[in-house]
Amino acid sequence: MKREFSWKVASNLFVSFKYAWEGVQYAFNTQRNFRIHVIIGSTAIALGVFLQVSLVEISIITLTIGAVLAMELLNTAIESLVDLTVEQTYHQLAKIAKDCAAAAVLISSFAAITVAGCLLLPPLYLLVKSFLG
Numbered sequence: 001m002k003r004e005f006s007w008k009v010a011s012n013l014f015v016s017f018k019y020a021w022e023g024v025q026y027a028f029n030t031q032r033n034f035r036i037h038v039i040i041g042s043t044a045i046a047l048g049v050f051l052q053v054s055l056v057e058i059s060i061i062t063l064t065i066g067a068v069l070a071m072e073l074l075n076t077a078i079e080s081l082v083d084l085t086v087e088q089t090y091h092q093l094a095k096i097a098k099d100c101a102a103a104a105v106l107i108s109s110f111a112a113i114t115v116a117g118c119l120l121l122p123p124l125y126l127l128v129k130s131f132l133g
C-alpha cells in the first residue's frame with residue numbers, strides 16, 4: 001500500500017534492510033550507551049561460549065542483549081521525534097516521552113544483567129575455583 005505522507009518508501013526488502021542498517025550505524029556512531037551495550041553484550045556472549053554453557057542459555061542471553069539494543073534504538077528514535085517536534089523548547093510531555101524511553105532501556109538492562117549473572121556466574125565461579133585448586 002502506498003503511504004502518502006512518507007517522503008520516500010523503500011522499494012524492496014534489500015533497500016529496507018539497507019535503511020535499517022543505517023539506523024544501527026547512526027546509533028553506534030552517536031550513542032555512547034549503545035556502544036557500551038554492544039561491547040558488554042558481545043563480551044557476555046563470548047564468555048558464555050568460552051564457559052561452554054548450553055545453547056539454550058546462550059540463546060536466552062542473546063535474547064536479553066537483543067532486547068536492550070532494540071530498546072536503545074527505540075530510545076534514539078523517540079529522542080529524535082521529540083526533538084523534531086519541540087526542537088529546543090521545554091515541554092512537559094517531551095520530558096515524559098524521553099524519560100520513559102530512557103527508563104525502558106534501564107529496565108531491560110537490569111533484566112539482561114540479572115539473566116547474564118544467573119547463567120554465567122555459577123560456571124565462572126566453578127572455573128575460577130578449579131584454577132585455584
Ligand SMILES: Nc1ncnc2c1ncn2[C@@H]1O[C@H](COP(=O)(O)OP(=O)(O)OP(=O)(O)O)[C@@H](O)[C@H]1O
Binds near residue numbers: 086087088090092095
Ligand atoms: N524538549 C524537552 N523538554 C523537556 N525536557 C527535556 C527536553 N529535552 C530533554 N529533556 C530532558 O532532558 C533529559 C535528557 O535529554 P536527552 O535528549 O539528552 O535524552 P537522554 O535520554 O539523556 O539521551 P541519551 O539516551 O542519549 O543519554 C531527558 O530525559 C528529559 O528529562
